[in-house]
Amino acid sequence: xxxxxxxxxxxxxxxxxxxxxxxxxxxxxxxxxxxxxxxxxxxxxxxxxxxxxxxxxxxxxxxxxxxxxxxxxxxxxxxxxxxxxxxxxxxxxxxxxxxxxxxxxxxxxxxxxxxxxxxxxxxxxxxxxxxxxxxxxxxxxxxxxxxxxxxxxxxxxxxxxxxxxxxxxxxxxxxxxxxxxx
Numbered sequence: 001x002x003x004x005x006x007x008x009x010x011x012x013x014x015x016x017x018x019x020x021x022x023x024x025x026x027x028x029x030x031x032x033x034x035x036x037x038x039x040x041x042x043x044x045x046x047x048x049x050x051x052x053x054x055x056x057x058x059x060x061x062x063x064x065x066x067x068x069x070x071x072x073x074x075x076x077x078x079x080x081x082x083x084x085x086x087x088x089x090x091x092x093x094x095x096x097x098x099x100x101x102x103x104x105x106x107x108x109x110x111x112x113x114x115x116x117x118x119x120x121x122x123x124x125x126x127x128x129x130x131x132x133x134x135x136x137x138x139x140x141x142x143x144x145x146x147x148x149x150x151x152x153x154x155x156x157x158x159x160x161x162x163x164x165x166x167x168x169x170x171x172x173x174x175x176x177x178x179x180x181x182x
Contacts, residue, residue: 016084017086017087017088017176017177017179018176018179019081019086019172019176020172020176023172024081024172027165027168027169027172028074028077028078030161030165031070031074031162031165031166031169032071032074033158034070034158034161034162034165035066035067035068035070035071035074035162036067036071037067037154037155037158038063038066038067038070038105038155038158038159038162039063039064039067039068039070039071040067041063041151041154041155042059042060042061042062042063042064042067042155043064044151045060045148045151046060046061046064048148057112058108059105059108059109059112062104062105062108063105063109063155066098066101066102066105069098069101070098070162073094073098076094077091088173088174088176088177089173089177091169091170091173092170092173092174092177095166095169095170095173096166096170098162098166099163099166099167099170102159102162102163102166103163105159106156106159106160106163109152109155109156109159110156112152113152113153113156119149119152120152120153123145123149123152126145127142127145127146127149128146128149130142
């Protein structure tokens with residue numbers, strides 16, 4: 001697996017790592033969808049808070065930042081794949097950092113959704129149990145409220161999906177490092 005090049009009196013050894021293409025592609029697509037969903041939903045929530053002249057809870061800019069960091073990580077990963085220089089150690093390190101950020105995001109969103117303010121109960125009481133029909137302003141308002149409630153549920157689910165897929169890529173990187181995909 002190693003190729004040696006003699007440079008003066010030193011030997012440079014380069015280890016080649018073989019990544020499973022299908023698994024890496026699936027992971028990349030799922031994480032792009034996850035990062036885009038988290039970033040998009042929290043950016044929309046920040047715009048709503050701004051329009052209503054309300055302060056944004058910490059979880060909103062946090063989600064936008066983590067989504068952007070995830071995109072940057074994936075872009076770096078794709079560049080390294082194109083150069084055939086994707087190292088398992090780099091993937092494991094950055095995946096672990098993102099894993100901690102995703103766990104914090106899932107906990108923070110869970111607290112907002114199920115904790116003190118209990119957005120989930122408010123959605124069940126005032127939105128899902130009070131359906132509106134017909135061509136009216138009330139129906140449009142209800143549709144927007146339903147969208148906000150479903151966005152909270154979706155973003156919580158995507159924090160969890162991101163966490164699971166970050167653990168998965170760490171396992172793949174460990175297997176690549178051990179040359180189990182030869």
